[in-house]
Structures are given as C-alpha cells and as structure tokens.
Amino acid sequence: MERYIYKAVEKIKGQKVFSMPGHKNKEIFDFNMTSDVTEVIGTDNLLDPEGCILNSEKEVAKIFGVKDSFYMVNGSTGALQVAIATATNPGDEILIQRNCHKSVYNALVHNDLIPHYINAKYNKKYNLITGIELDELEEKLKNNNIKAVVLTSPNYFGLCLNLEEISKIVHKYNAFLIVDEAHGTHINFTDNREYSAVNYADFIVHSTHKTIPSLTQSSILHLNTEKFSRNDVLKRINLYLSTSPSYLLTQSSEFGIDFMEKFGYEKLKENEKNILKLKNDLKGKVEFFNGDIEDDTFVYYDRTKILFRIPSLNGFEIVESLFLRYNIRLEMGDLDYALALSSICDEREDFEYLKGALEGLSQISSEKSKEFNFVKEINPEIVYSPREAFFMNSKNVLLEEAEGLVSSSIIAAYPPGVPIVSFGERITKDIINDINKYIKIGIEVVGINNGRVEVIA
Numbered sequence: 123m124e125r126y127i128y129k130a131v132e133k134i135k136g137q138k139v140f141s142m143p144g145h146k147n148k149e150i151f152d153f154n155m156t157s158d159v160t161e162v163i164g165t166d167n168l169l170d171p172e173g174c175i176l177n178s179e180k181e182v183a184k185i186f187g188v189k190d191s192f193y194m195v196n197g198s199t200g201a202l203q204v205a206i207a208t209a210t211n212p213g214d215e216i217l218i219q220r221n222c223h224k225s226v227y228n229a230l231v232h233n234d235l236i237p238h239y240i241n242a243k244y245n246k247k248y249n250l251i252t253g254i255e256l257d258e259l260e261e262k263l264k265n266n267n268i269k270a271v272v273l274t275s276p277n278y279f280g281l282c283l284n285l286e287e288i289s290k291i292v293h294k295y296n297a298f299l300i301v302d303e304a305h306g307t308h309i310n311f312t313d314n315r316e317y318s319a320v321n322y323a324d325f326i327v328h329s330t331h332k333t334i335p336s337l338t339q340s341s342i343l344h345l346n347t348e349k350f351s352r353n354d355v356l357k358r359i360n361l362y363l364s365t366s367p368s369y370l371l372t373q374s375s376e377f378g379i380d381f382m383e384k385f386g387y388e389k390l391k392e393n394e395k396n397i398l399k400l401k402n403d404l405k406g407k408v409e410f411f412n413g414d415i416e417d418d419t420f421v422y423y424d425r426t427k428i429l430f431r432i433p434s435l436n437g438f439e440i441v442e443s444l445f446l447r448y449n450i451r452l453e454m455g456d457l458d459y460a461l462a463l464s465s466i467c468d469e470r471e472d473f474e475y476l477k478g479a480l481e482g483l484s485q486i487s488s489e490k491s492k493e494f495n496f497v498k499e500i501n502p503e504i505v506y507s508p509r510e511a512f513f514m515n516s517k518n519v520l521l522e523e524a525e526g527l528v529s530s531s532i533i534a535a536y537p538p539g540v541p542i543v544s545f546g547e548r549i550t551k552d553i554i555n556d557i558n559k560y561i562k563i564g565i566e567v568v569g570i571n572n573g574r575v576e577v578i579a
C-alpha cells in the first residue's frame with residue numbers, strides 16, 4: 123500500500139521544533155524498538171502492577187510528593203477521564219473551568235455528570251484568557267452540590283492558578299479538586315515547584331510528553347487524597363486502558379522523569395537565560411508576554427512558554443510563515459498570539475535560530491487585519507445534559523443554519539481543543555460568528571465537516 127502516514131512524517135523531519143513533544147524529536151532516548159515488549163516473564167502488568175511498574179510508580183510518587191502515581195498510555199485525555207470517573211458517581215454535579223480540554227467534556231458523557239461552568243477571565247488589554255476568580259468559585263460551590271472541580275493550571279499559555287487558595291475553598295465544600303497540569307510537569311523540577319498542583323489537588327494530571335522528554339501519548343495520573351485507594355483508581359484504569367499498554371510509552375515517562383531529576387533544574391535555568399536574551403534582542407520588533415500584568419486571577423507565569431505577537435501578523439500567519447520560510451514548527455497560533463514551547467531538550471543554537479527567524483518575520487506585513495477582543499466568556503444555555511444529548515437522534519446542518527439549535531457534539535478550536543460548544547448546548551449567532559472567524563484565518567475547528575455541524579434532530 124501507499125505509506126501515506128510515513129511519507130507525511132518524513133516530509134517534516136529535520137524541523138526546528140518549538141512545539142510538543144518535549145523531547146523535540148532529538149535522539150536522546152536510550153531505548154528503541156527492541157524495548158517494545160508486553161506482559162511476559164520479567165515485566166509487569168500496567169493494569170495490575172506488582173513488579174517493575176509498581177516499583178517505578180512508587181518512585182514517581184516520591185519524586186512528586188504525592189500518595190500514588192499511575193503511568194497512563196492514553197495521554198492526559200485518559201488520565202482526566204480516570205480521575206473524573208474515580209471522583210464522581212453518575213448523576214453528580216461537577217464544576218468545570220470552561221476552557222478545560224475537551225476530554226473533560228467527554229467524561230461528562232461517560233459518567234452522566236451535570237456540569238456547572240466557571241469562566242476564566244478575559245484580560246482585555248492583553249487580549250488573553252487568564253485565570254478564575256476565587257469569589258466566583260466559592261459562590262458556585264455554595265449554591266450547588268458540587269462533587270468535584272476540574273481546573274487547568276498552567277493554562278496553554280503558561281498562567282498558573284492560585285491553587286493554594288483554591289484548594290482551601292474546594293475542600294471547605296467537601297468537593298474533590300482535579301487539576302489538569304498537562305502543561306506543567308516540568309515546574310516540579312524548578313524553584314517554582316510551590317505553584318504545582320501536586321501540593322494542593324486530590325488528582326493531578328501530567329502530560330509527560332508535552333513538557334518533558336517522553337513519547338507522545340505518555341502521561342501520568344497522581345492521586346493525592348486518602349479518600350480513595352490505589353485500587354479505586356486501578357479499577358477505573360482497567361475500564362479505560364488498553365490491555366496491551368505500550369512499554370515504550372511507560373518507559374519514556376520513566377526516562378523523562380529520571381532525566382528531569384538529573385538535569386532538569388540546571389538546564390531549565392540555562393534555558394531561562396537564553397529565552398531572556400532572545401526577548402531582549404527582539405525588543406521593539408516582537409511583543410513578548412512576560413506575565414507581568416495586573417491580574418490577580420493567576421499567581422505565576424511559566425516562562426518556558428514563549429508567547430508573543432508581531433503587530434503586522436496574526437498568530438496563525440506567524441505559525442505558517444515560520445513553517446514555510448524557516449522550517450520551524452511552533453505549537454500554536456490564534457487570531458493574535460503565537461506560542462513557541464521550549465523544553466529541557468533545547469540548546470542555545472535553537473533559540474538563536476528562532477531569534478533570527480522572528481527578526482525576519484517582524485519585517486513582513488500582512489494584508490489581513492488583526493482581530494482583537496474576539497475572546498468571549500461562554501455562558502452556555504444547557505438544554506440537555508451531555509449524556510442525554512449524546513444519545514439523542516441527531517442530524518447534520520450547515521453551520522449558518524444552526525442558530526437556535528442544540529449541539530449534539532463538541533465544536534472546538536484545535537489546538538488546544540477547548541470547546542466553543544459542547545453536547546446539549548444551544549448554538550447562538552455569536553458562537554457561529556466566532557467559529558467563522560477561526561475558520562477564516564485557517565485555524566482548525568473540530569466538530570465541523572464540510573461546513574456542517576451535528577445537532578439534535
């Protein structure tokens with residue numbers, strides 16, 4: 123057969139990588155295909171670990187200072203679903219940060235949960251989504267019977283919530299705190315460890331593949347409450363995970379953590395200097411976000427994320443131009459910003475190369491106008507519960523004709539996969555306009571096929 127996938131990947135090899143995975147496609151692993159084994163004599167069973175996997179998980183838990191850790195082979199997607207399935211029972215109410223990843227919304231369907239939402243705030247001056255307000259969090263917990271709260275910290279752009287205060291509020295109302303720290307595993311190997319969710323949450327999710335050197339799809343779930351046992355979590359892991367979990371993935375998470383323990387602290391400090399130099403050298407040409415803004419909805423900004431904008435180009439144009447002209451792969455571009463991810467695997471010459479390319483780009487001007495103030499708080503009209511909506515009869519209609527209808531799927535801009543509309547929510551004129559803006563500039567929107575969306579019949 124034609125090897126389409128192979129060819130596509132071959133074509134983008136050799137790029138400078140400022141996106142995931144954290145290993146940056148550099149040859150740093152000390153294992154290879156000969157390590158692709160299964161449960162045989164001498165190995166262990168991820169779904170019921172008793173040997174090498176258990177020993178490794180125990181050491182991981184010690185490193186992160188949590189009660190228990192579990193290797194996952196279905197990304198943070200799987201880890202979030204296991205965490206939510208452990209913390210809740212069908213019919214429970216759950217409070218979700220509206221800009222959570224779509225895997226959290228999918229868990230609402232799996233577990234038949236009733237969602238309440240809290241919006242992250244929109245900082246108009248910087249045209250950025252920041253964190254949540256604590257008063258609002260408390261209000262929602264006071265007025266509803268919430269079993270679990272799911273928050274994202276750091277967010278895609280590196281902003282970390284005040285989890286110390288948040289955990290006090292959540293626990294005051296006897297709810298469980300699940301923190302999606304998919305983008306923040308590395309914070310635990312820096313002087314800023316105090317901002318990591320491992321210190322405060324009951325469940326913490328780490329996409330090892332995103333920010334430390336491990337293979338795509340590898341991740342870890344940590345349990346940090348006495349209210350659930352290791353077996354409670356393993357029971358759910360058995361519901362969700364393959365019976366042939368990849369030893370390449372589990373080994374790569376183990377490798378990544380070992381690597382970070384050995385070299386993370388020093389190397390990330392070195393990167394910090396290189397990033398600072400890049401920012402200083404590009405002053406006046408590129409506008410970098412440094413987190414130094416007046417906004418009390420977040421407490422720390424993770425500077426391994428290089429978030430920037432160039433006045434003459436929108437974020438997507440930056441991503442496209444760096445790809446086509448400079449062979450650089452960025453993580454994301456939206457209507458305004460572009461995001462470059464750094465990791466322990468970057469070297470000084472990588473930052474120098476990025477600097478040269480950005481210098482070049484800053485001289486280009488675009489025909490397209492930039493969009494500002496596009497980000498809105500989403501306060502959806504929930505017509506049916508996510509599970510109800512998912513199983514109702516549906517039909518496909520043109521997006522333009524969907525105003526007033528109820529969605530039976532998720533529509534999300536990708537990356538990072540934050541839903542604009544979820545199961546059972548009414549589609550409004552504003553939502554249609556937002557989706558059209560994303561599509562117009564070339565951002566991928568999942569949940570739309572040939573201009574059609576799935577709605578309840």
Ligand SMILES: Cc1ncc(COP(=O)(O)O)c(C=O)c1O
Binds near residue numbers: 196274
């Ligand atoms: C905040 C956040 N959480 C969870 C996920 C899902 O993680 P994974 O890709 O490891 O399944 C993503 C993916 O982009 C994400 O951005």
